[in-house]
Amino acid sequence: MGKPAKERTLADHAYEKILAMISSGETAVGDKLPTEHAMSEMLEVSRPVLRQALKQLREDGVVVSRQGSGSFVQRRPDTAVLTFAPVGSIADIQRTFEFRAAIEGEAAFLAAVRHTEADLAKLRAHFKELDRCIREGELGVEADEAFHQAICEASGNQYFATARTSMKSNILTGLNLTRNLSLSKPRERMELVQQEHRRILAAIIARDQAEARAAMRAHVENAKNRVFEG
Structure with a gap:
């Protein structure tokens, strides 16, 4: 049984x-x-909720717990995270990344x-559009989304595309956040993301199943981690 919805929201x-x-x-x-007691009072939540x-903050690598000593700040996320993400959505964005990786x-x-050759033509076109977005300093959310959706369609199993479409608004919120964060960093950051796309595409073209899976999982997990890079 998962946590009750209200407790999760709190x-x-x-x-x-x-x-x-x-x-x-x-x-x-x-x-x-x-201390937990002080934070519970400050945030006006129960200790189980806290x-x-x-x-979640430990899983995201933001805080670390030391046995018998409490919780310590491990890294400081960029304030832009709170600017670009809708209020109340950050924990949900991180859960969406977990779902996407799988x-x-x-x-x-x-x-x-x-x-098929038609699938590859689509993937190459979306990849080329992402290259153009980087060159011209554009956000590229639509091209990024189209590239990932085309991979689901190329799987030959419509349920992958359907599952992804069912949570498209959550996915777009996450893409909007991560690409805005990348755009606010030196251009190398966007190019690093594109290198990850290149690795996925190369593995699919080479029909290397294990590498395609590993490249995709690494890319989505890196995107999740980049949210809190600081």
């Missing part, structure tokens, strides 16, 4: 408030967070074997 709000404290510099890297929020990794695995 935990997500607590998670974002702690994130805001850290990204604003109010609590610096290396600092110890207040623990859920802290667990679904799209398997779609890439199948696309490596089942793709």
